[in-house]
Amino acid sequence: MLLFAVGLLCAGLWGFFWWEERPLREAERDLRNQEARTALALADGFLRTHRDHGKATALKARALVQLKRPSEAVRLFDQVGAASPEEMQACADAYLMLERWGSALPVLEYLVQLKPQNGDLLHELSACRAKLGKYDGAVEAATRVAALPGNEGRGNLLLGMLEHERGNDRKACEAWSRVLQVSPEASDLQLPADEFLLEYGSLLLRVGEPEKARNLLNRSLALRVTASARSLLGKAFRQLGQDEEAEAAWQAAVREDANEETARQGLAELAMKQSDFRKALDWLEPLADAPDLSSASAFLLQRGYTLEGETETAGIWQRRVEQIRRREELDSTVNQVMIDSPDSMWGQVLRSYRLAEQGNREQAAYLLAPYLDKSTHPFIKELAESIQKQGPLPDLQGIPLELFQ
Numbered sequence: 001m002l003l004f005a006v007g008l009l010c011a012g013l014w015g016f017f018w019w020e021e022r023p024l025r026e027a028e029r030d031l032r033n034q035e036a037r038t039a040l041a042l043a044d045g046f047l048r049t050h051r052d053h054g055k056a057t058a059l060k061a062r063a064l065v066q067l068k069r070p071s072e073a074v075r076l077f078d079q080v081g082a083a084s085p086e087e088m089q090a091c092a093d094a095y096l097m098l099e100r101w102g103s104a105l106p107v108l109e110y111l112v113q114l115k116p117q118n119g120d121l122l123h124e125l126s127a128c129r130a131k132l133g134k135y136d137g138a139v140e141a142a143t144r145v146a147a148l149p150g151n152e153g154r155g156n157l158l159l160g161m162l163e164h165e166r167g168n169d170r171k172a173c174e175a176w177s178r179v180l181q182v183s184p185e186a187s188d189l190q191l192p193a194d195e196f197l198l199e200y201g202s203l204l205l206r207v208g209e210p211e212k213a214r215n216l217l218n219r220s221l222a223l224r225v226t227a228s229a230r231s232l233l234g235k236a237f238r239q240l241g242q243d244e245e246a247e248a249a250w251q252a253a254v255r256e257d258a259n260e261e262t263a264r265q266g267l268a269e270l271a272m273k274q275s276d277f278r279k280a281l282d283w284l285e286p287l288a289d290a291p292d293l294s295s296a297s298a299f300l301l302q303r304g305y306t307l308e309g310e311t312e313t314a315g316i317w318q319r320r321v322e323q324i325r326r327r328e329e330l331d332s333t334v335n336q337v338m339i340d341s342p343d344s345m346w347g348q349v350l351r352s353y354r355l356a357e358q359g360n361r362e363q364a365a366y367l368l369a370p371y372l373d374k375s376t377h378p379f380i381k382e383l384a385e386s387i388q389k390q391g392p393l394p395d396l397q398g399i400p401l402e403l404f405q
Contacts, residue, residue: 027059031086036066054080062090070094082107085114089121096124101131102366112141119151126158132367133342133351135166146175152182157189157196160203166339169206176200194223202232210239227257234266243270261287261297268300277307295324330396345371346399349380353393361387 023042030039043060050056061076073094082091088107095104108125115121126141139162146155160175179196180186186193197220204213214236220229234249247270253263264283271280281304287297302317334350341347348367356364365387372384382394 024056024059027056027063031059031062031066034066036063039063040067058082058084058087061094062087065090065094065097068097070097074098074100085111092124096128099131099360099363100366101128101363104128105132116144117148119145119148119155122148123151123154123158126162130162130165133338133347135162135339135342138162146178153179153188154190156182157191160200164203167336169203173200173203173207173209176203192224194220194226194229197223198226198229198232201229201236205232205235205239208239210236214240225256227253227260227263230256231260231263231266234263238266243273246270258286259290261290261294265297265300268304272300272304272307277304280304281308293324295321295328298324330401333401334396334399349383350399352387353383353396356383356387356393361390 023046027039027042027046030036030042040060040063043056043063046056047053047060057076057080061073061080064070064073064076070093073090077087077091077094082088088111092104092107092111095101095107104124105128108121108128112118112121112125122141122145126138126145129135129138129141139159142155142159142162144155145151146159148155156175156178160172160179163169163172163175176196176199179189180200183189186196189196197216201213201216201220204210204216214233217229217233217236220226221233230249230253234246234253237243237246237249246266250263250266250270253260254267264287268280268283271277271283281301284297284301284304287293288301298317298321302314302321305311305314305317334353337344338347338350338354342351349371352364352367355361355367365384368380368384368387371380376384377400379394379398379400382398385391386393
């Protein structure tokens with residue numbers, strides 16, 4: 001009788017709690033149906049009478065993620081944790097929305113262990129690893145995405161992007177050729193077809209395949225006219241020895257965007273080829289005050305003034321060419337260190353610098369934290385102070401270049 005009474009009591013308590021938590025089950029159903037506002041209202045209503053209820057708090061956090069309110073969601077997950085796969089997925093999504101790559105990575109790694117054939121999770125894991133400079137791991141995850149049925153297009157798209165970022169343009173072209181094999185119209189990708197065709201055409205120019213590039217750039221222009229596509233099409237025509245077509249494409253690019261640098265460079269080179277140095281300078285001079293002027297444009301300006309006989313101005317531009325080249329070489333060295341030695345101290349410090357440049361100072365501070373001690377290099381101290389105070393970043397000239405040469 002005693003056992004029966006205890007069992008009856010337990011059943012009654014279970015029934016009471018089951019009935020009491022009915023709003024939470026309804027909220028769970030609403031989240032599965034993407035009805036986040038209703039789910040949030042149910043969770044809030046339950047929490048008014050059950051203030052510290054962990055499951056209700058997690059449901060509220062999941063609803064906030066669906067409503068694109070990641071900061072609030074993360075604060076709630078920090079309070080109660082993320083126990084179920086659904087909660088961990090929502091927590092990872094919130095971190096990704098906030099670009100907190102370091103926080104998202106271990107959650108995604110665990111979720112991929114649970115669901116190794118989930119293309120969405122693998123895609124997110126690959127992108128997250130890349131943001132932290134872990135390119136080998138990012139490529140491995142992207143390769144797994146591309147091997148999944150139905151994911152070949154987006155997997156190879158991501159794979160090509162990663163190979164391009166780490167300087168393997170031929171491998172990137174190979175990956176993107178597979179994209180067009182499974183999706184000839186470049187549809188159903190994670191970027192518009194015209195943008196993909198433009199990027200692919202640009203890479204083909206870099207690896208010396210102008211005819212293939214021309215075809216893809218024409219396809220991009222057929223979908224959407226942009227100055228960038230016209231400008232690159234001009235480069236393809238020039239590499240194919242079709243100067244008249246190149247000139248027409250570049251002039252059209254400048255009409256679309258007066259500051260299109262590649263087009264103005266090409267038009268200046270054609271003018272110099274015809275010994276019309278004044279015309280060449282007319283094409284280049286609108287670029288002269290651009291803060292991100294390339295060394296190629298600066299050199300053409302120097303050469304134009306020299307050939308035009310303006311030696312004093314040519315001397316000024318010669319000095320500027322040297323300054324810009326030093327800046328470009330420094331940027332190239334920084335990028336190479338991040339690719340070749342991503343897990344080294346300087347690889348992580350420079351990744352932190354790039355994240356701070358992009359405005360993601362929270363993640364910059366996260367990557368920099370392990371390297372702040374009494375023996376810290378002066379550049380690292382300056383960078384940490386800049387990140388903390390939201391001030392201007394230190395000059396990259398302060399890094400010990402001799403270590404990377």
